Amino acid sequence: MAISAAAATLVVMKIHPDAQLGHQQFLPGTAASMFASPRPRAARPTRLCVVGAGYVGLTAAACLAEAGHTVTCLEADPGRLALLKAGRIPIVEPGLAEMVARSRQAGGLRFTDEVEEAIEGTGYALLCVGTPPGIDGKPDLRQIGDTARQLAAAARSDLVLIVKSTVPPGSCEALEILAADAAGPDVRVPVVSNPEFLRESRAVADFFAPDRIVVGADDPELGRDVAALYPAGCPILVCDRRSAELVKYAANTFLAVKISFANEVAGLCERLGADAGRVLEGVGLDARIGAAFLGPGLGFGGSCLPKDLSGFLATAASVGYEAPLAAAARAVNGSAQEAVLAKLELALDGVRGRRLAVLGLAFKPGTDDTRDSPAVALVRSLAARGGVLSTCDPLGRCRELPADVFSDPYRAARGAEGLVVATGWPEFAQLDPVRLRAEMAGTVLVDAAGVLRGQGWREAGFSLYGVGWGLPSSLHPVVWPPITWALPAAGGLSAA
Ligand SMILES: NC(=O)c1ccc[n+]([C@@H]2O[C@H](COP(=O)([O-])OP(=O)(O)OC[C@H]3O[C@@H](n4cnc5c(N)ncnc54)[C@H](O)[C@@H]3O)[C@@H](O)[C@H]2O)c1
Structure with a gap:
């Protein structure tokens, strides 16, 4: 899982040299380059699993495939999956349907509901499932908890879970414990925070020209590794997991x-x-x-x-x-x-x-x-x-x-x-x-x-x-009582 030298030079970030959990320095990147045609490529194309084919997951899956990765998208909803397999998409996003079609045709993107098939040959799974509000306003984390358990149980080798869903601070740590419980012996399932900031109606454009990509990892090398999955030139902030999770909540608040x-x-x-x-x-x-x-x-x-x-x-x-x-x-x-x-x-x-x-x-x-x-x-x-x-x-x-x-x-x-x-x-x-x-x-x-x-x-x-x-x-009412717009001899304004 070590980052390649090429990726390290392309990814715009700096890691605090001596801190495991240190807040990292943010350097602006060249967002304008994201608009360049052809689309920017990932520095190190690899095989990826994306879980959930909603606004976030389907956009990430298609854009990562467009950037050169080979992506398998795991979708649990039978209706959504049938639609995707039939070559249609369940949401409206400018440019997304064309991109999905292109990547499927080129063999860079496929859809499945089989967990084992989705993670075969990959070291990374991006979790993009829903985290809807519960009745008490607290986030309902059951979808993401189930997903982490399923993936960990099916993993036959080390698998990094990259949490793109919006979750409260502390969730990645909890998910890592859940995943470790479910994983087989000798299989490591570290969890990295990577909150998503896309705006619906401009999701594809936002993927290729993000204001920033935030990666929260308690192991800086793993953070750099995940950051390198994104196309070169994206501005990237790498920090600890709780800070990354809170960036998303704080920005939307x-x-x-x-x-x-x-x-x-x-x-x-x-x-x-x-x-x-x-x-x-x-x-x-x-x-x-x-x-x-x-x-x-x-x-x-x-x-x-x-x-x-x-x-x-x-x-x-x-x-x-x-x-x-x-x-x-x-x-x-x-x-x-x-x-x-x-x-x-x-x-x-x-x-x-x-x-x-x-x-x-x-x-x-x-x-x-x-x-x-x-x-x-x-x-x-x-x-x-x-x-x-x-x-x-x-x-x-x-x-x-x-x-x-x-x-x-x-x-x-x-x-x-x-x-x-x-x-x-x-x-x-x-x-x-x-x-x-x-x-x-x-x-x-x-x-x-x-x-x-x-x-x-x-x-x-x-x-x-x-x-x-x-x-x-x-x-419209009169707001102020009439006042004399002249300074009296003693100074200050006086009411008439
Ligand atoms: N929609 C946005 O604009 C946006 C932007 C940034 C962040 N987010 C966050 O990203 C997350 C996803 O949002 P969304 O709008 O894409 O949600 P969504 O409901 O549109 O999509 C989630 C998908 O995950 C699938 N799913 C759930 N559990 C699964 C499992 N175990 N295996 C496979 N598939 C599974 C669902 O069937 C669904 O298709 C949420 O946490 C949300 O807060 C959303």
Whole structure:
């Protein structure tokens, strides 16, 4: 398992010379090179096993095969496996289907549900199975525990388990104990943390041009070894396992805090008659802050941010540490949804019995993923309050939705008294106000995604409300008592 000299020169990292568990120095790499064509290759092509063919696993399997490795992807779900073996993929990700097809044809990627077949001839298994939230908000680690046991029990020679799934700090150590119990005599199954940071809808691009790859290993040589599996040029941080695990939780918690802060500013803007779009644009233009994740709206959702924020809080609680900032981000997120509901209730004088349209189901544009989507939660809340719902999403689908689902947004809007844009798809930004007005029975439009600005909506007869903008100015209270804008002789401002 020793790293080759070539890989060592290609991988951009530095290891603290004298620390087994030391925090390692991070050096930026040449991310731009990741966009080069042909795609960057792994320095040392090898045989790999990837477990789980979801957003993370299928992307990793296809991209690692594209980078030159020979990959066997182990998938337990019979429906998913049948689809993959038939040459189709179970998720929507730009470029992924083509890449899977190419690698399968070239013999670099195959799918199986047989553990022994998946790990035959390989020293590495990348674990990309789900770690969903349990009922108490703590992560449910049963899938990954089972996976570690199965792989260890089937291993006939040393096998490194590389945990890409998001897990609470300490998990890799626990998995290593589980794996050691299950493994046969003379078989070593060390566990390395390698959290995944891909963004759905740009997963392939993120794989080849990541902001960073984090590898947590208590044996630095093993860490370097795992880092060398990735294409040359990726910026890599190697550290101890608990730190690597916490990087993932902390990064997603920070993004959640940023979104909640944007929603808090938006709420203040509504009360001041300021425009949250401009305010947050102005804030985000500060290079120290950045514009990403500063959009107000229905709040954060998806399969990662809410779950990882809860995991962060559960981890803190488990060691008796209070994390009030993270807790506040979660509370503010709940209020974001409530604020949109309240707007609609106010504008329509109640939603019971009213026909309503919600445009968007996916948790963000560009993906088919509706897991923990704020848009879906909005549909359910409105239905629970007695609204009669119709909805539309270009890709997202959801089972047992209390709404009629249409493929055409104008059809979904037909007869609606109020409409909410819940997901910021470009398709919704291009809607024609006059045509939409002709379809709808009412005029209330709530743009929770911030995509309908400045397009003649009011001219078409709509009352348009945004998040942090669009309330009539008569609603804005006078905030300060009148003051004299002149310095009195004694100095300081005085109230009139
Ligand atoms: N989706 C994302 O954007 C994203 C980003 C970064 C990290 N993550 C993390 O990565 C992990 C996976 O996320 P995902 O969205 O890909 O999940 P997913 O639910 O889409 O995919 C998991 C897959 O693993 C399979 N699986 C479970 N147990 C198995 C086993 N024992 N053997 C073989 N296959 C098995 C499931 O059938 C499923 O297909 C999670 O921990 C998640 O938090 C996700």
